[in-house]
Amino acid sequence: MSDIDPGSFPERKRGSGVKLVYDLLRDEILDLKLAPGSPIDEVQLAERFKMSRTPIREALVRLAGDGLIETLPNRSTMVSNIDFLNLSTFFDALVLMYRVTTRLAAQNHRREDLPSIHRFHEDYAAAIEARDTLAMIATNAAFHAAIAEAGRNPYFTGLFRRLLDEGRRILRLYYQSYDEHFPQQFVDEHAEIIAAIEARDVEAADRLGKVHAEQIVAQVQKLFSRSGKLDIAL
Secondary structure, X not given: OOOOOHHHOOOOOOOHHHHXXXXXXXXXXXXXXXXXXXEEOHHHHHHHHOOOHHHHHHHHHHHHHOOOEEEOOOOOEEEOOXXXXXXXXXXXXXXXXXXXXXXXXXXXXXXXXXXXXXXXXXXXXXXXXXXXXXXXXXXXXXXHHHHHHHHOOHHHHHHHHHHHHHHHHXXXXXXXXXXXXXXXXXXXXXXXHHHHHHOOOHHHHHHHHHHHHHHHHHHHHHHHHOOOXXXXXX
């Protein structure tokens, strides 16, 4: 972990230290800067962030709640591994949640939901244009999370966010392993999804969400079909 200059952060309000640590570690885990299985040390983190161990511990509790870190029986803490053995069930859940959240957004969205959805769509298109892998993966997740929020079912939204986070790690593995063309088609599919939501076309939103999710699943499955084993340098 790299050192952080404490002078680079503005004076923190009460509780903001927890959010700072949580946000930075979460991004590092999802972007695979902290690889699955990496040890997490509270003392080192306290030194890195120039703060006491209390906010560090609180941030780690939040990350554990997200399923991104886990505490082992010997009390050591590590970044959670990706469950490759159960990818088929993960894909099933992911496709279902793409469908459900897109469908509900078409049914329940409010006018004020649309600007953020459009903004994430534009950010995603810009990331594709710039060939910025990390931004592309992060903005894709943010785009679909915003759609889930517009569906107004917090249970679905919470589940989908967790699936999207796990998907960010898997997609990162995919893109760092192969020199793929960046998926311009997904920009077009996002635009079609937005149009269906705005038109409150529930059936079209459902269909487009399903097609879009299945395209992503097919993309990720190439990671495993090209060779008999997973061999990725982390």
